[in-house]
Amino acid sequence: MVFDDAYFMKEALRQAQLAFDAGEVPVGAVVVWDNKIIGRGHNQVEQLNDATAHAEIIAITAACNHIGAKYLMEGTLYVTVEPCLMCSGAIYWSKVGRIVFGTSDPKNGYQKTTGENWPFHPKAQLSNGVMAEECAQLMKEFFAARR
Amino acid sequence: MVFDDAYFMKEALRQAQLAFDAGEVPVGAVVVWDNKIIGRGHNQVEQLNDATAHAEIIAITAACNHIGAKYLMEGTLYVTVEPCLMCSGAIYWSKVGRIVFGTSDPKNGYQKTTGENWPFHPKAQLSNGVMAEECAQLMKEFFAARR
Numbered sequence: 001m002v003f004d005d006a007y008f009m010k011e012a013l014r015q016a017q018l019a020f021d022a023g024e025v026p027v028g029a030v031v032v033w034d035n036k037i038i039g040r041g042h043n044q045v046e047q048l049n050d051a052t053a054h055a056e057i058i059a060i061t062a063a064c065n066h067i068g069a070k071y072l073m074e075g076t077l078y079v080t081v082e083p084c085l086m087c088s089g090a091i092y093w094s095k096v097g098r099i100v101f102g103t104s105d106p107k108n109g110y111q112k113t114t115g116e117n118w119p120f121h122p123k124a125q126l127s128n129g130v131m132a133e134e135c136a137q138l139m140k141e142f143f144a145a146r147r
Numbered sequence: 148m149v150f151d152d153a154y155f156m157k158e159a160l161r162q163a164q165l166a167f168d169a170g171e172v173p174v175g176a177v178v179v180w181d182n183k184i185i186g187r188g189h190n191q192v193e194q195l196n197d198a199t200a201h202a203e204i205i206a207i208t209a210a211c212n213h214i215g216a217k218y219l220m221e222g223t224l225y226v227t228v229e230p231c232l233m234c235s236g237a238i239y240w241s242k243v244g245r246i247v248f249g250t251s252d253p254k255n256g257y258q259k260t261t262g263e264n265w266p267f268h269p270k271a272q273l274s275n276g277v278m279a280e281e282c283a284q285l286m287k288e289f290f291a292a293r294r
Contacts (some may be wrong), residue, residue: 049216051240052204061197070198083267086236088282093198111262119232 003035005078005100009131012078012102015042015055016138022047026126026138029055029079031063031072031096034072039063055079056087060094071095073121080135082109082128088119098125150182152225153246155277159225159249162202163285164191169194173285176202176226178210178219178243185222186210202226203234207241218242220268227282229256229275235266245272249282 001009008030015028019042031039041058045051051081056079064070071142077091077110085103088110106112110119120126148154155177162175168188180188188205192198211217214217223245224238229232230248235257238246246267253259267273 014194026218049215049217050208052208052237057199061199064197066197070192070196075204084236084240084262085261086240087235089198089233089236093231095198113266114232115262115264117260117262119260135227 005127005130007034008037008076008078009080009100009102010113011037011040012055012080013131013134013138015059016080016135019043019055019083020138026135026142027055027079027081029059029077031059032076032078033063033067033072033074037048038066052086054084054087056083057090060090060096072124073097076100076139078130080131081139082111084108085110085113085119088114091124092120095121097125098123098127100127100130102128102130103132103139106127148279152274152277153186155179155223155225156227156247156249156282158232159202159227160188160281160285162206163169163227163282166190166202167285167289173289174202174205174226176224178206179223179225180210180214180219180221185213193229199233201231201234203230204237207237207243211241220244223247225287227278228252228286229258231255232260232266235261238271239267242268243271244268246275247274247277248273249277250279250286251275261273272275 020026039059044053044080080102082105164259167173186206186209
């Protein structure tokens with residue numbers, strides 16, 4: 001077993017599939033620390049009737065509860081879709097050390113509003129495009145079925 | 148009794164004072180709907196050991212629970228300090244109709260990262276500077292005492 005970015009993004013995709021199956025916009029996230037998943041989340045906006053119940057927020061809260069601290073400087077957040085503005089702020093405040101996202105989100109991704117400005121912790125690292133096609137495909141299927 | 152912006156900002160300031168008394172960065176918020184306060188919140192980052200437990204998020208969640216819906220289009224959010232990027236995103240997602248903040252926050256306010264871009268719902272209205280001096284004073288006292 002190789003614990004690389006694709007491995008953990010697949011775990012985030014499993015979370016996204018849970019959201020899909022529940023009729024939620026299919027976004028999933030996991031927080032990894034020292035090659036262990038310490039928090040998982042999927043979009044639960046409809047189920048919780050809470051517009052802020054995004055995958056990243058839930059995964060970050062779970063990870064913080066798990067380690068009993070409010071900062072995740074050694075942690076990596078894997079999320080299937082580019083975080084929104086709210087989640088980019090949550091990632092900043094929880095000082096997530098590395099962010100990996102699958103597919104971009106021109107409609108709701110943070111870059112639409114932040115432009116060239118960096119919303120994360122100054123020392124944070126960012127990667128994107130990991131399993132981008134699979135992450136995007138799940139979103140496409142969801143929205144195609146809604147039309 | 149006049150239910151104007153100053154009246155509700157004073158209620159937000161009472162929330163900020165609760166945060167101050169608990170050793171938290173003194174930010175408070177209330178959500179008002181039809182001249183009634185339907186949600187209150189103060190910063191509880193330290194108490195909840197959760198970097199995302201900001202006054203606005205707590206007040207919005209309380210308001211949504213109160214009305215049993217996830218959108219607050221008819222609601223006004225009063226917050227003593229300019230919202231951060233995360234909270235501006237939460238305000239967007241919950242479709243808060245009007246935002247009133249007291250004092251600007253050049254260090255952590257959303258405008259630092261969004262620049263000229265509008266982070267809120269396209270139809271949302273924004274006012275600021277309501278009881279700005281009182282809101283800023285509480286922040287100054289807090290940070291002066293920490294030095």
